[in-house]
Amino acid sequence: MRRIAESTVRRLSLYLSFLEEIEARGVPTTSSEDLARLGGTTSAQVRKDLSFFGSFGKRGLGYSVPELSARLRRILGLGRQWRVCIIGAGKIGAALARYAGFTERGFIVSAVYDSDPSKIGSRWGNVKVRDEASLERDIEAGDYQIAVLAVPADSAQNLADRVVRAGIKGILNFAPVQLTVPNDVALRAVNMAMELEALTFAITNKVD
Amino acid sequence: MRRIAESTVRRLSLYLSFLEEIEARGVPTTSSEDLARLGGTTSAQVRKDLSFFGSFGKRGLGYSVPELSARLRRILGLGRQWRVCIIGAGKIGAALARYAGFTERGFIVSAVYDSDPSKIGSRWGNVKVRDEASLERDIEAGDYQIAVLAVPADSAQNLADRVVRAGIKGILNFAPVQLTVPNDVALRAVNMAMELEALTFAITNKVD
DNA sequence: CTACCTTTGTGAACTAATTCACAAGCTCCC
DNA sequence: GGGAGCTTGTGAATTAGTTCACAAAGGTAG
Ligand SMILES: NC(=O)c1ccc[n+]([C@@H]2O[C@H](COP(=O)([O-])OP(=O)(O)OC[C@H]3O[C@@H](n4cnc5c(N)ncnc54)[C@H](O)[C@@H]3O)[C@@H](O)[C@H]2O)c1
Ligand SMILES: NC(=O)c1ccc[n+]([C@@H]2O[C@H](COP(=O)([O-])OP(=O)(O)OC[C@H]3O[C@@H](n4cnc5c(N)ncnc54)[C@H](O)[C@@H]3O)[C@@H](O)[C@H]2O)c1
Numbered sequence: 001m002r003r004i005a006e007s008t009v010r011r012l013s014l015y016l017s018f019l020e021e022i023e024a025r026g027v028p029t030t031s032s033e034d035l036a037r038l039g040g041t042t043s044a045q046v047r048k049d050l051s052f053f054g055s056f057g058k059r060g061l062g063y064s065v066p067e068l069s070a071r072l073r074r075i076l077g078l079g080r081q082w083r084v085c086i087i088g089a090g091k092i093g094a095a096l097a098r099y100a101g102f103t104e105r106g107f108i109v110s111a112v113y114d115s116d117p118s119k120i121g122s123r124w125g126n127v128k129v130r131d132e133a134s135l136e137r138d139i140e141a142g143d144y145q146i147a148v149l150a151v152p153a154d155s156a157q158n159l160a161d162r163v164v165r166a167g168i169k170g171i172l173n174f175a176p177v178q179l180t181v182p183n184d185v186a187l188r189a190v191n192m193a194m195e196l197e198a199l200t201f202a203i204t205n206k207v208d
Numbered sequence: 209m210r211r212i213a214e215s216t217v218r219r220l221s222l223y224l225s226f227l228e229e230i231e232a233r234g235v236p237t238t239s240s241e242d243l244a245r246l247g248g249t250t251s252a253q254v255r256k257d258l259s260f261f262g263s264f265g266k267r268g269l270g271y272s273v274p275e276l277s278a279r280l281r282r283i284l285g286l287g288r289q290w291r292v293c294i295i296g297a298g299k300i301g302a303a304l305a306r307y308a309g310f311t312e313r314g315f316i317v318s319a320v321y322d323s324d325p326s327k328i329g330s331r332w333g334n335v336k337v338r339d340e341a342s343l344e345r346d347i348e349a350g351d352y353q354i355a356v357l358a359v360p361a362d363s364a365q366n367l368a369d370r371v372v373r374a375g376i377k378g379i380l381n382f383a384p385v386q387l388t389v390p391n392d393v394a395l396r397a398v399n400m401a402m403e404l405e406a407l408t409f410a411i412t413n414k415v416d
Numbered sequence: 417c418t419a420c421c422t423t424t425g426t427g428a429a430c431t432a433a434t435t436c437a438c439a440a441g442c443t444c445c446c
Numbered sequence: 447g448g449g450a451g452c453t454t455g456t457g458a459a460t461t462a463g464t465t466c467a468c469a470a471a472g473g474t475a476g
Contacts, residue, residue, distance in 0.1 A: 005463065009409050013402040014386065031423065039386065043423085044465055051425060059424040060472040076405045077412030084404075091303040098299055101384060105401050146407060170407035176309060178222065178247065186410035188403045193313050194221040195396045196292075197284045199354060199378035201217050202394035204285030213433065239453065251453085252435055259455060267454040268442040422473080429466070436459070442452085 008049050012072055014039050015046065019069035031062035082107050083143060087159055088150035089114035089129045092174055096148060097127045107146070111138070132159075139166035146170040153177045216257050220280055222247050223254065227277035239270035290315050291351060295367055296358035297322035297337045300382055304356060305335045315354070319346070340367075347374035354378040361385045 018038045022030055032043035032050075039046070050056055050068075053075050057063045073079055084102065086093050089112045096102075097112050113132040114120060120131045130138070138144065147163045149156050149171060156175035163171065170186035173179055181187050226246045230238055240251040240258075247254070258264055258276075261283050265271040281287055292310065294301050297320045304310075305320050321340040322328060328339045338346070346352065355371045357364050357379060364383035371379065378394035381387055389395050 004409075004413070006406070007463075009406050010402055012409075013399075013405040016405075017384070017401065033423080042465065044426095044467090045463095047423090047425060048464075055425060057424050058472060059470070060422045060474095062423065075409070077408035078405065082404075082408060091306055095299040095303040099400070101400055102404075105404065107404060145411070146404070169411045172403055172407060176225065178225075184414065186407045188406050190398055190400075190403060191221075192307070192309055192398075193225065194218055195380055195398060196290075196310075196313065196315060196354070197221040197224075197286065198214070198217050198396050199380060199394045200285035200290060201212075201220075201283070203353070203377045205212070206392065215433075240455095241453080250435065252437090252456095253433095255453090255455060256434075263455060265454055266442060267440070268444095268452045270453065417476105419476090420474085422471100424469105424471080426468095426470105427466105428468105429464105431462100431464070433462070434460080436457105438456095438458105439454105440456105441454080444449105444451085446447100446449090 002052065004052055008052065009076075011039060011041065011045070011049050012076060015049070016069060016072040016076065019065055019072065023065050023069060028065055029062045030065055030068070032057070034062075078106055080106075082145055084109045084146045084148060085135075085138070085144040086112045086148045086150055087114075087132065087135070087163070088112070088152075089116070089119045090150060093148075093150035094124065096150060097124050110143070135159075136162060136166040139163060139168055144168065146172065149173045149175055149179075151175060210260065212260055216260065217284075219247060219249065219253070219257050220284060223257070224277060224280040224284065227273055227280065231273050231277060236273055237270045238273055238276070240265070242270075286314055288314075290353055292317045292354045292356060293343075293346070293352040294320045294356045294358055295322075295340065295343070295371070296320070296360075297324070297327045298358060301356075301358035302332065304358060305332050318351070343367075344370060344374040347371060347376055352376065354380065357381045357383055357387075359383060 015035050018035055019030070032046040035046045036043040056068050056071050084107050086096050086109060093112055097109060102109050109127060112127055112129050113135050114129055115132045119129050122129045145168065147168050149159060151159055153175045156173060156177050157179055160171055160179045160181055164181055164185050168185065171179070171181060173187065173189040176191055176193055179187060223243050226243055240254040243254045244251040264276050264279050292315050294304050294317060301320055305317060310317050317335060320335055320337050321343050322337055323340045327337050330337045353376065355376050357367060359367055361383045364381060364385050365387055368379055368387045368389055372389055372393050376393065379387070379389060381395065381397040384399055384401055387395060
């Protein structure tokens, strides 16, 4: 398949979230124009984004909401359950472990890993805190495909290397460091400093 | 000033973080090649990014680390203190309020706002939980320039409208909704679902 | 069946971002 | 002081992404 731009993937996620809202309101069809308005883009952009994957609409009518959302789910790889572990049972790890948004989207979080003996063995809701020493064993057993890194910056690369070696397929990194992983492993980073700096840049260099 | 691409701003933040590491190691100069290697880009990209703002290096020699990082800080608007409030004293709000990374970057978080009477008045470290009813008054008094939204999705737009009316300059949104704000207000969003979906898309559509 | 309205899907045109490639500037050394 | 060796800064070329614009297709009403 032709390489898909990251911006396209982001927009597909966005369209899916709009479709879910529209579906919840019981509206049966929608149009590229509707989705564009909701997403702050143009209808041509919506149609072009979808066209990379096929043709899902009916001319003159628009798109069937359930059909298009099913298609987008499939395109985004959401047609299956994903098992996720969180590494680092600190402040951000705790928030993530209890975050309902994961489950709602079909991501199963069943464990958090930490190295601190005082945390290991405790239970947060139905999530257990496990010893990070068993991380490799659990990943190799197929318990998780995705790891969320919520550890201090100076442990992050080491843990990334370990989970990669054990066969993880995707990493979502919250530590403020640039990780290096083989390019068959998917990597995304959430970097608060960068987000805040994008804000201060925009405020400071306002066009008016 | 010519409009600067968002990708450029993201890379400037990244370069700054590399410069801070390099500075901490006591290395006095660096080159576009070094920064490119660290950031997974090309030296031409680094030089082009910087060239939008001036010319900071010495041919044949490279860049003075303290000078370039000072320049980047100024470009990114970090030459001053920014006061930030967090709205929503829930799981993610709690993690953010105690996050050292904010303070390290010169962002001062002094209050969290919530509507839940059982939370209002409590104190987390040196951060107080205040009644969201006083949000407008505090913003109008100049207490904050930036608001971080960590409230449920269905309250987020309403709170955004309120803080905008009160004069906030930038919003960092954690709720999984697309907010609408006037375009003189800077807006960034951290959307977990999108990050995870970017991972599952990449894993599912792997090029091999 | 036809005219008319709507909205898709997509090449073509355009705009933005990245990469190339090299002259210019700085240092060092003989 | 001049040549060698680096590395910057930047137009030009290239590549990527977005928007335009319209033919094609579906629906509806008369
Ligand atoms: N708190 C936030 O709001 C926030 C926001 C964005 C990013 N971050 C980043 O997320 C990371 C974690 O932040 P935090 O605030 O939760 O810190 P924290 O100190 O509360 O938690 C870190 C946890 O990681 C554990 N840990 C350390 N080394 C480990 C290892 N080798 N294996 C397993 N666990 C290990 C520690 O025991 C601790 O429980 C940091 O890199 C931070 O910069 C935090
Ligand atoms: N927990 C996570 O890891 C996580 C991650 C990403 C995004 N989010 C998003 O962040 C938001 C908060 O998530 P959470 O897990 O912290 O939820 P939470 O329920 O723990 O916290 C929400 C808080 O907001 C407060 N609140 C509600 N309405 C308010 C109002 N009008 N004014 C002020 N405060 C109000 C509630 O009292 C509560 O304390 C949600 O939109 C969620 O989707 C959460």
